Amino acid sequence: MCGRMVLTRSASEIADAFELEMVVELSASYNIAPGRPIAAIRLGPGRARQLSLLHWGLVPAWAKERSIGNRLINARSETAAQKPSFRSALASRRCIVPADGFYEWSGTGRGRRVPHLFRRRDGGLLAIAGLWEEWRDRASDERLLSCTLLTTEANAAVRPVHDRMPVLLEPTDFESWLDPERVAAQEAARLLVPSAPDRLERVLVSQHVNDPRNDDASCIAPVG
DNA sequence: CCAGACGTTGTT
DNA sequence: GTCTGG
DNA sequence: CCAGACGTTGTT
DNA sequence: GTCTGG
Numbered sequence: 684m685c686g687r688m689v690l691t692r693s694a695s696e697i698a699d700a701f702e703l704e705m706v707v708e709l710s711a712s713y714n715i716a717p718g719r720p721i722a723a724i725r726l727g728p729g730r731a732r733q734l735s736l737l738h739w740g741l742v743p744a745w746a747k748e749r750s751i752g753n754r755l756i757n758a759r760s761e762t763a764a765q766k767p768s769f770r771s772a773l774a775s776r777r778c779i780v781p782a783d784g785f786y787e788w789s790g791t792g793r794g795r796r797v798p799h800l801f802r803r804r805d806g807g808l809l810a811i812a813g814l815w816e817e818w819r820d821r822a823s824d825e826r827l828l829s830c831t832l833l834t835t836e837a838n839a840a841v842r843p844v845h846d847r848m849p850v851l852l853e854p855t856d857f858e859s860w861l862d863p864e865r866v867a868a869q870e871a872a873r874l875l876v877p878s879a880p881d882r883l884e885r886v887l888v889s890q891h892v893n894d895p896r897n898d899d900a901s902c903i904a905p906v907g
Numbered sequence: 908c909c910a911g912a913c914g915t916t917g918t919t
Numbered sequence: 920g921t922c923t924g925g
Numbered sequence: 926c927c928a929g930a931c932g933t934t935g936t937t
Numbered sequence: 938g939t940c941t942g943g
Contacts, residue, residue: 686927718923751914753922755914758915767913788926791917831914845917
């Protein structure tokens with residue numbers, strides 16, 4: 684479900700939308716896939732909001748192999764607090780993934796290959812709730828920052844295509860979600876509910892987007 | 908106790 | 920069918 | 926998420 | 938690290 688993202692805005696546009704103190708340079712991507720770098724906002728020193736690139740696919744601190752992240756690209760918001768893989772990140776390492784939109788595929792069986800893009804009608808950025816971790820490779824001593832995207836039941840806009848969707852946050856909830864000292868995990872769960880569907884529009888796009896190696900503007904071009 | 912998993916999606 | 924890689 | 930591989934030996 | 942299953 685929550686397996687392909689779009690982010691084409693410049694770092695300064697993202698900084699304006701999310702009141703960021705620090706920024707990393709980004710290149711536009713029309714087809715961000717699991718296992719690839721994805722931009723995320725976290726709280727840094729002094730609670731300043733920082734933008735950085737994280738590996739999409741959460742690798743827990745206790746993992747022996749980084750490949751466990753291949754399967755931890757989403758976390759169900761309803762159960763994350765009870766899962767060994769997500770519990771500690773939910774308590775203290777929350778992030779926001781900015782996005783122009785996300786893709787969902789419709790169809791059944793092998794025919795599930797019809798891609799739809801969901802984005803804000805007003806052209807604004809989406810804010811997707813995520814969790815992050817730092818993992819150290821025992822062999823090489825290298826560090827990896829990784830993240831996962833929280834999911835919830837689909838709202839009315841998404842339901843015709845899929846029964847799950849990413850958790851979307853409102854600007855009034857950004858600070859509460861990001862800061863574990865202000866809002867504990869249990870209370871933060873209150874934020875992780877299906878969001879109002881009216882703000883989203885659905886765009887049928889071509890199967891060009893299906894291949895994650897394709898990353899250009901034709902991924903989001905309307906079809907039909 | 909130790910060994911082994913630790914996850915979601917969508918499919919049948 | 921299931922796993923890995925992008 | 927989808928696409929593509931799914932294996933070993935021995936060689937460059 | 939922590940939980941589940943044998």
